Amino acid sequence: GIQVEQSPPDLILQEGANSTLRCNFSDSVNNLQWFHQNPWGQLINLFYIPSGTKQNGRLSATTVATERYSLLYISSSQTTDSGVYFCAVERTGGGNKLTFGTGTQLKVEL
């Protein structure tokens, strides 16, 4: 099956700092989503981004499908950004199922 690797596995930031999270995948994909799992366990959609660049407030994402990676940028981080960030992909021809990466655990401190 498709392999999805995320880096870094853990990240601690001071409030106000910027960060970049990376997702590498091993095969061509039809769908790529970024999620935030908050400390209460909710899985929140951030971006649906199989290719190109999108921005939503302090967050933006870029997927370069031909090079099989995606980046999630968090600017001016806040304590509410804490949690686990997952990248998930749907392999081309693999049916409509998402394969999740191992996640990046982010903690934002005051």
Place this chain on the structure above:
Amino acid sequence: GAGVSQSPRYKVTKRGQDVALRCDPISGHVSLYWYRQALGQGPEFLTYFNYEAQQDKSGLPNDRFSAERPEGSISTLTIQRTEQRDSAMYRCASSPGLIFPGSYEQYFGPGTRLTVT
């Protein structure tokens, strides 16, 4: 409804009992998915439906697990003769499933935390 809902939110059961987990997808969504999430890991695919038809059940771990969506809306995931290793968060997701950009974006429910004692 406004989002995907699941019930119960928490379920504690004794080993050997059967459990049924319910998912109510976003209204009008064609596709419905079940995932299982172990502590500290990302969700793993179990099965999915388009309307009432089960399209892929390759992720179901064994024949104690089954799912149905008889009227193409609400779905039930059933685990028979539960074992301790079945303890996990069970998440449901839905997507519009129509052919236009973004139609396969999946939206997840809050999950059911299953504990088998």
